[in-house]
Amino acid sequence: MQTSRKPIARTRGETSIANVWKKHKEKYLLLLPFSVIFVVFTVIPVMTSIVISFTSFNMLELPKFVGFGNYINLIVNDDIFLIAVKNTLFFALITGPVSYIMCFVFSWLINELTPKVRAVMTLVFYAPSISGNAYLIWKLIFSSDMYGYANAWLLRLGFISEPILWFDKKEYVFPILILVQLWLSLGVSFLAFIAGLQNVDRTLYEAGQIDGIRNRWQELWFITLPSMKPQLLFGAVMQITSSLSVSQISIELAGFPSVEYAGHTILTHLHDYGFIRYEMGYASAIATVLFFIMVFTNIIVQKALRRVGV
């Protein structure tokens, strides 16, 4: 995010607050409305949650301070949490990069089409994201009886002799969730890439042609990708957060709790403690751990992305 920012005014040597205010008054005024809302509705609630994570709090009695108790319990005593972490990381390791590349490749391919076809194709690919909880049709596909589409086809083609109970078998749950997540993945980043591609300076391509760029792959690596760095960084943050916070599709499709915790993720664990057991202190500790996992992943990914396109 910071790489391509070239500050116009280097501000050095301001001594007093009055000076700073005088120099940057208009900038602060532009920031003000957002900052107020942001602090009240995002920063304070997040800080409060972090404080709550050091307490035992059942939403009826006042919170009791327990220090790092929740965190120690999570890591040392909670075996299911460790399963959740393992699942989440494994899940994100596959869906994160694949969905990120999918978002880019599809937006890039669509960008080659004529404007009208392009608008239609954008809608086609964005359809799973715009149609609310459309992922529920995967329930129909992987229905356990012989009428579910997947079973019906496999039976007809003779691969299986009796219907498979998709969400009752540990080995199927995870791959199905990955498939559905990938199908859902052309969302915010995809739209940002589409818009970013529109912003690339066309004359660069002509200049590139003169400079000896011979095919679309060279064009992609030497012109398109470097021109889209800010969008690529944006997309990375979005894919990191979404691939690490899978819960709804797991709960809806695989059920809760899923068979042998095969679909259990950090967020379904949080859901369990937050909404079912009302242990808000513990739930907040889970949220905080997830937060640090995301921040850490983000730092690594941003470092890697800086190298893209030379």
Added chain:
Amino acid sequence: MEVVPAAVKKAYLSRKFKRRNRSILGDFTLTFFLGLFGLFSVWPLIFIINNAFKPLNEIFIFPPKLFVQNPTLTNFQDLLIIIGNSWIPMSRYLFNTVFLTAVGTAGTVIIGSMAAFPLAKYVFPGSKTMSKLIVYSLMFNGTVTALPNYVIMSKLHMIDSYWAVILPSIGSTLGLFLMLNFMVQVPDALIEAAKIDGASEFTIFWRVMMPLSKAAWITLIILSFQNFWGTTGGGFIFSEKLKPISYALMQIVNAGVARTGVASAVTLIMLVVPVAVFIFSQSNVLQTMATTGIKE
């Protein structure tokens, strides 16, 4: 804004550069690939459209069929009858949603962009910290912040008002983060030029930054619209007359299996508006940006 020289623009539009560096085999493979995956993704849309026109016996048919055999409008007629009997007129629910969506989307786009501009183009005390806070706040899960959020809103006497839905959404940083990443690309030279002409930061924001980041805020409108249009006001709005339409329609749908037909009509109706907004704004991005590029 005339950024690209007229001659280049004309040459570009005359398709002279259109076929640069492309092979027919490559084009064919890529189109085939696009079409294949497109079929895979557009499926729910086709499913929803077809379901809305199915008579009840076709909806429950096993194995389920994708395409409607005997299309009918019964589902929509049933819905009209139910709506007619509603305690609070449907127009009131609709007004609530339109108000939430219009004010919420406008607020998100304008307030977010205003803040994105100084953070994207200047370094000043606090700017780095703020940028970091914005990225990292995207990573804290909303489930556990819901409780403190509720307490704050009740302290501010905002529970059971439109603001309880609108303000937290404006305060989420997704929109700002999107705008910031596009505004970074606006060339400094343009801002300098505007400054020499005596423009204030506000003028620069409105006359230079916003027109040049149109692709970004149109995308943000789509995202924000979708978010507000689907809101049920759950947990924050309790007065029946302030509830949004998706809440009212959900009540209708939840009344039981007999309403399955009506439910599929409702799904289609709720989908039509965001899809229309999507198509309209997407074609707008493409049209306006096709001839102006941003360059240093």
